[in-house]
Amino acid sequence: MQTLLLGPDDVADYADLPAVIDAVSAAFAADARGDTIMPAKSYIDLPEYNGDFRSMPAYVHAGEWDAAAVKWVNVHPDNPTDHDLPTVLGTLIYSDPETAFPLSVMDGTVLTRLRTGAAAAVATDHLAVPDADSLGLVGAGTQSYTQLEAIATVRDIETVVIADRDPEKQQAFVDHFSDRFEVRAGSIAEAAGCDVLSTITPVESPIVERSWLGDRTHVNAIGADAAGKHEHDDQTLLDAKLVIDDYEQCTHSGEINVPWSAGVLSDADLYGELGPIVAGDLDGRTPEDGLTVFDSTGLAIQDVAAAHVAYEGARAAGAGTDFELVGTDRT
Template sequence: METLLLDPDAVAECARSGAVVEAVEAAFAAYARGDAQMPAKSYIDLPQYDGDFRSMPAYMETGEWDGAGVKWVNSHPNNPDAHDLPTVMGTMIYSDPETALPLAIMDGTTLTRERTGAAAAVATDHLAVQDADSLGLIGVGAQAHAQLEAIATVRDIETVVVADRDPDAIAAFCEAFGDAYEVREGTIAEAAGCDVVSTTTPVREPIVPREAVGEHTHVNAMGADAEGKHELEDEILLDAKLVIDDHAQCTHSGEINVPYAAGTLTDADIHAELGDVVIGEETGRTDADGITVFDSTGLAIQDVASAHVVYEYASKHDVGTAMELVGTGR
């Protein structure tokens, strides 16, 4: 009746990219089939502390396993300067649906990074050209690392073009991946011309122009996670086969939220949710497609799926610290 405690290093060790991508794809499929429960993300606003809490619960059943969990995550922008703490911290509780036993309590920040990269990989696998071998990364923070690691499990990436205003971030990325890939710094336009592009910036004014995007480029729009954020020019979204992760979340806080609120983009411009593409209810890339775009806001089912991978690996390889969190008896 033990619960595993898994810190950031343990989660990073156990979140093997290929396995997480497979699990996240299964999560999208379960959601599309109706084999998942995912209540809306709930918020506790704390203006007196310039922050908030968010809870993200979910249950899913894949046919091979089922799992439940909740991620408790915050956003406190003043933390770094005022308290020497991260702006965002997350904790994931992964539970046995049959007994409700908390199987693991794990770092949710690392988990989020890995599952976000995995979502882009699932979308890339279904929407990018099969022979894609170049990846453009616009924004080269920690999430860009996860994007490359995950996308490289579904496409044979050889060349990586990185664009960022921070030379230190570019240097760190090149040091991390320069031996495995041909990595070079480029402009936003050069990155946007690659076969696959992932954008991971927090901007509120579009920075990727329509004319820069390649004729058959697939774009993973990952940066918009709040109302008003917007990385891609509207013309990109309007010209693309547009796939989203969840209609309610994307129209409220995803890449499409600004043009959707303005009426520039409507439901008629949205091709499908990714889960419907995964299960074959809607088409992925076809020979007739030009630009494709995936709008990702991040779903609680992705956290549960990734937590399942982490827990299973940790259990088999003796990773983490076991503790008697729940006692026996009645």
């Protein structure tokens, strides 16, 4: 039996985004049912290299399928300028939970991009107003493209405002999507006034003011993924129906981590986790709701779900490269 090697192009080709969104939704529901095992994300901080490693293992039983995986991923902000490498690099091992056989070793960087966009789409589907047709994006990096692609699968997005401090990145985004959407470069305040707002920046001081947000805006707070990161005004978090992906991760390293540590936010300010909403155990948006916020830190169960789609799609297509990873010693 051989292991399937999937590079970034393979993952991009066979992890169909709508299928990934469905699988990630199923993983959130499985988590709410108690059908997942997900140890806490572990960090190896490397201040001498201005970076860190993170290990993310999980098992998911999502009804028709079950799978296990572990992702080894980093964040090294100096990589693009100093080493001509991406800030985030990831490798994932996808295993058969019955035998522990490593079914696949695959690129985790594209996979991370897809599952992050998928989680925002799932949250948007449950928390944004049904007639949402405008999307604001703060940060014009790679994830902004996936945010638009994913969110446009759950809402009929017509207008897009992209905000970034780099005009060239803004224009590249506009040029990429101009034939599909009414898309323009704008300020953070203009982006924040849209029906849906996704923020994808690494800042440690809030850049989105409460007063800029629309009365019914849904916010996907994506950028905060480590202690000290913080994109949004504390008042926004206090005013919103505040939904998180995971209590331990969000209080440690999500958008809420800074005001949480300062005692500004407490359990009483949290509406709940996304999983029970997806499972139907907790209401999503109701007619009485105004501002909603989803604090997304990225969960290992999302990686398992996306890896499942990539592996099954590649196997069905006969894609990827088979190789012998496990020896024949059966002791």
